[in-house]
Amino acid sequence: MQPDDKTVLKQFCNCKILREGKIQLEDLWVRNGEIVNPEKIFYDEKITPDVKLNCNGALISPGFIDLQINGGFGIDFSNKVDNVEEGIDKVAKGLLKYGVTSFCPTVVTSPTRLYHKILPKIKKRNGGSHGAGILGVHIEGPFISPNKKGAHPENYIRTFDQGFKSVTDMYGDLNNACMVTLAPEIPNAISIIEELCKRNIKVSVGHSIANLNEGEEAVKHGASFITHLFNAMLPFHHRDPGLVGLLTSDQIPPGRIVHFGIIADGIHTHPAALRIAHRTHPEGLVLVTDAISALGLEEGIHQLGQLEIEIRQGSAYIAGTDILCGSIAEMSKCVRHFREATGCTVVEALEAATLHPAKTLGIDSHKGVLSFGADADFVLLDDKLEVLSTWISGECVQRTCSE
Secondary structure, three states: OOOOOOOOOEEEEOOEEEEOOEEEOOOEEEEOOEEOOHHHHHHHHOOOOOEEEEOOOOEEEEOEEEEEEOEEOOEEOOOOOOOHHHHHHHHHHHHHHHOEEEEEEEEEOOOHHHHHHHHHHOOOEOOEOOEOEEOOEEEEOOOOOHHHOOOOOHHHOOOOOOOHHHHHHHHOOOOOEEEEEEOOOOOOHHHHHHHHHHOOOEEEEOOEOOOHHHHHHHHHOOOOEEOOOOOOEOOOOOOOOHHHHHHOOOOOOOOOOOEEEEOOOOOOOOHHHHHHHHHHOHHHEEEOOOEOOOOOOOOEEEEEOOEEEEEEOOEEEEOOOOOEOOEOOOHHHHHHHHHHHHOOOHHHHHHOOOHHHHHHHOOOOOOOOOOOOOEOOEEEEOOOOOEEEEEEOOEEEEOOOEO
16 A cells, blocks of 8 residues: 555654644644544544654644745746646646645736636646645736736726626636735725625735725725735825724724735835734734745746846846835745744744635635644644645655655
8 A cells, every 4th residue: 555545544743733723742644635533543443554654853734825926937827828727737836845735826917818818727726746736816906006006017907997897808707716806996896896705706905095994895895805915005104004904993894804915025024014914913914925937036037927027136126127026935935034023933923824824715624724624735844944845635745754
C-alpha cells in the first residue's frame, strides 16, 4: 500500500497543531483526504495507522489561502487570453512551495472582451499535486473610482449606468466568480451589491473614494470585505474615516463581520498601519499578497493586465513611475512580516492567512482549519514559520517529511 493512497490512515506525530485557536501538542490523523478523529479510530475501529510520519517537532498549520493574487512566475491572469488554463496551472503549481493550498485568481480592470474570454476558463477545482486549489475568481474592477485607480487603466473603468446589465454585459459568465471588488459610491452600486450577494458572490469595497456612510450602506446591503486596506482608498480622517472606519463602525448589522485584506509585504503597508489594523479589528484581518506576474521573477519589466510594470529594488511600480502596482511577496513571507511588525502571536499570524480568508468566503467548515472532517490541506512549518512541506488532501505535494 502506497503512502499517497488516500484510503491510507496516516498519523503525523512529533508535531504541534494549530487547532481551535491554540497550538496543541498532539498528533494529526488523516484519511480519505480529511482530518479524522483519533478517538473513533481507537475506540470504534480499533485499528492502527498504516503510515506514521515523524514531523520532527514541526508546527502543522492549515494551508494558506490567498484571496487576491494577480499572477506569478511570469503569468498575469489579466493578460494571458490564449493560454489561460496553462497559466493558471503554472501559478497553482508554483504556489505550493509557499504553503498556499488554495487561492482566488484575481483579474483586474480590463476590456469586456478579455473578461468574456478569461472568466469561463478559470474554473473552481480542488488542489493536489498539480497545484493549489482554485476557490473562484476575484474580479477587481472595472467598476471602481478613477480617482483611486492605482494600476488599473482608467480608459477601461466603467459605471453601473445600466444597472445589473452593466455587470453581466461586462463580465459575461459569472459562474466562476467568488468575489467582486467595486467602489460603493458609484450610482446604483447598492442594487448591484444586493444582486451579487443573491448569486453567492462576495462583494468587497475598494479602489474607492467612499466616505464612511457609503461604506456602511454597502455593508448593510451585503458587502463583507475591504480590498487591500489603506491602499487605493481615502486616507483616514478624524471627521470622516472613510472605508477604514468600517473596522470600528457601530452600524455593522448584528452577527456580521467585515473582513479586510491587507498587504503585509513590508512595502505597501507601514508596520505602524499594520499594528493599527490588527489592534483595531484583529478578527477581520486577512493577509493577501496581491502578487503580480513578477512573483518569483527577477527585477525588470513585466506585464500586469494592460500595463507594463517595473520591478526595482524589491518593489513593483507602473513602468516609468513611482506608483506601486502590486506585491511580489509570497504568502509565507507576509505571515512572517506581519508577525514581526505587529508583535502578534503565532496563532494570530497564521489564522490571518488561513481561518480568516476561509471565513471571508464562508468555507471555514472545511478550509482554513484542522477540525475533524475538514479537508486535510496543511503546511508543516519550522520555528521561524518557514515552509517545510505542503500537503493537500493528506498528500505531500511539495517536499516530504521523514516517515
